Amino acid sequence: MADDETKGGFFGDLFAPVAGFGVTFQTMFRKVATQEYPEVKWPTQPRFHGRHQLNRHPDGLEKCVGCELCAWACPADAILVEGADNDDERGLRFSPGERYGHIYQINYLRCIFCGLCIEACPTRALTMTNEYELADNNRADLIYTKEQLLAPLQEGMISAPHPMVEGMNERDYYNGKVAAATDEQRAWVDEHAVDDSGSTPTGEAVAPGNHAEDVR
Numbered sequence: 491m492a493d494d495e496t497k498g499g500f501f502g503d504l505f506a507p508v509a510g511f512g513v514t515f516q517t518m519f520r521k522v523a524t525q526e527y528p529e530v531k532w533p534t535q536p537r538f539h540g541r542h543q544l545n546r547h548p549d550g551l552e553k554c555v556g557c558e559l560c561a562w563a564c565p566a567d568a569i570l571v572e573g574a575d576n577d578d579e580r581g582l583r584f585s586p587g588e589r590y591g592h593i594y595q596i597n598y599l600r601c602i603f604c605g606l607c608i609e610a611c612p613t614r615a616l617t618m619t620n621e622y623e624l625a626d627n628n629r630a631d632l633i634y635t636k637e638q639l640l641a642p643l644q645e646g647m648i649s650a651p652h653p654m655v656e657g658m659n660e661r662d663y664y665n666g667k668v669a670a671a672t673d674e675q676r677a678w679v680d681e682h683a684v685d686d687s688g689s690t691p692t693g694e695a696v697a698p699g700n701h702a703e704d705v706r
Contacts, residue, residue, distance in 0.1 A: 497541065536620075541601040542608075542639055543617050543618070544616060544621050545615055545617060547586065547663050549654075550643060550649055550650055551663070553615035554574070555590060555612075556571060556589040556592060559610040560611055561607075563701060564601075565607045566602050568596055568601040569594075571593065572591075572592050573588055573592060574589060576589065578653065581678075584651050586663040591636060595633055595634070595637060652675050653674075655672055655675065
């Protein structure tokens with residue numbers, strides 16, 4: 491009995507290095523799984539947590555109401571939001587609610603892509619895209635502003651500010667009753683076109699752009 495155990499242990503020790511080389515030789519002839527990035531990119535899953543996006547209603551008004559719940563929910567303190575009041579008298583309406591996100595910044599040096607911000611958003615204004623290429627060579631460019639985060643205009647949308655669809659209220663927007671911008675809204679935008687200085691023909695300044703100055 492003892493001799494058999496000794497014999498088995500001896501042969502096991504003898505062929506152990508050979509078995510290790512066998513694993514190496516097996517992998518040498520397998521197909522390489524490496525992708526030639528960035529020429530070839532792995533497709534992400536539909537619910538992948540990538541770069542954030544601020545969504546719009548079908549007529550182009552912004553869904554964000556400046557409530558700052560996303561900033562409060564962020565465990566990394568990566569989001570900065572400052573809300574402001576919509577002003578119909580001056581033609582400064584950016585969302586269907588009373589307020590809108592005047593300043594919106596996400597610091598991707600801090601963001602951990604946990605998705606708690608999108609869970610906290612009551613208007614489904616903030617979602618996460620499949621974009622994951624966020625590397626850069628300086629800190630300032632990794633603080634994304636509202637202009638960078640806003641979803642691009644789709645067919646049927648016009649850029650805010652502009653009035654709501656006539657006869658619709660905030661609840662109607664969130665219930666999906668608005669399908670696209672109306673001719674009245676388009677006429678209003680044409681009449682109050684913003685020039686290169688950021689002002690309307692009446693001299694009213696629209697919301698200023700965000701600047702990546704708050705590295706926090």
